[in-house]
Amino acid sequence: EPEVTQTPSHQVTQMGQEVILHCVPISNHLYFYWYRQILGQKVEFLVSFYNNEISEKSEIFDDQFSVERPDGSNFTLKIRSTKLEDSAMYFCATSGDGNQPQHFGDGTRLSIL
Amino acid sequence: QQQVKQSPQSLIVQKGGISIINCAYENTAFDYFPWYQQFPGKGPALLIAIRPDVSEKKEGRFTISFNKSAKQFSLHIMDSQPGDSATYFCAARRVTGKLIFGQGTTLQVKP
Known part of the structure; x- marks a missing residue:
């Protein structure tokens, strides 16, 4: 079964540093999402992306966050200047179209020191 | 407001039993x-x-049971097995694609 692949599985970064999380969507999927899950809490929506632009973003997704598809396959989440509260699991999800189910990757655990 | 409330937070069921997790939502969109x-x-x-x-x-x-008028839906796991032990999340999807998740239920199925 096709999978959403996320790298790295674990990223440790000093506070204030930039971090880029990578996602390879399922082939032919056109809708992309980032979610995060702080330890012990629910999964929270960050941003949705379609046709090379952001469709919707949450209040968490401030100016420190950005997304892009740099090469037509990878889908990345960048945090420019990380804060301690950015420590969480970050999940990428993709779907074929807006009506199809979203399939999640196994996440990147981001630890900010 | 867009909320999805899930209960219980944790659940312990004997093998072969029925696990039931409930969710309620607050928005019709x-x-x-x-x-x-x-x-x-x-x-x-x-x-x-x-x-x-x-x-x-x-x-x-x-099985999912859905009650539109009450804005509630539930998951039933029949003949629960130890391999079902996991965290379960209900979610509701906006027409924009955004998923709003419940708090999660940690299920433990005892052998």
Whole structure:
């Protein structure tokens, strides 16, 4: 079964540093999402992306966050200047179209020191 | 306000028993209600989903019951097995695609 692949599985970064999380969507999927899950809490929506632009973003997704598809396959989440509260699991999800189910990757655990 | 409330927070069931997890939502602008299963160290995996024009959907041992007027939906796991031990999340999808998740239920099925 096709999978959403996320790298790295674990990223440790000093506070204030930039971090880029990578996602390879399922082939032919056109809708992309980032979610995060702080330890012990629910999964929270960050941003949705379609046709090379952001469709919707949450209040968490401030100016420190950005997304892009740099090469037509990878889908990345960048945090420019990380804060301690950015420590969480970050999940990428993709779907074929807006009506199809979203399939999640196994996440990147981001630890900010 | 867009909220999805899930209960119970944790659940212990004997093998062979029925596990029931409940969710309620507070906004009618949702078009799809999936349940996700998450094992430690893994991402949420789609288990079963329902659209609001259907009152029940069954796939194997898993059944969703949906009550549109009450804005509630529930997951029933029949003949629960130790391998079902995981965290379960209900969610509601906005027409924009955004998923709003419940708090999660940690299920433990005892042998």
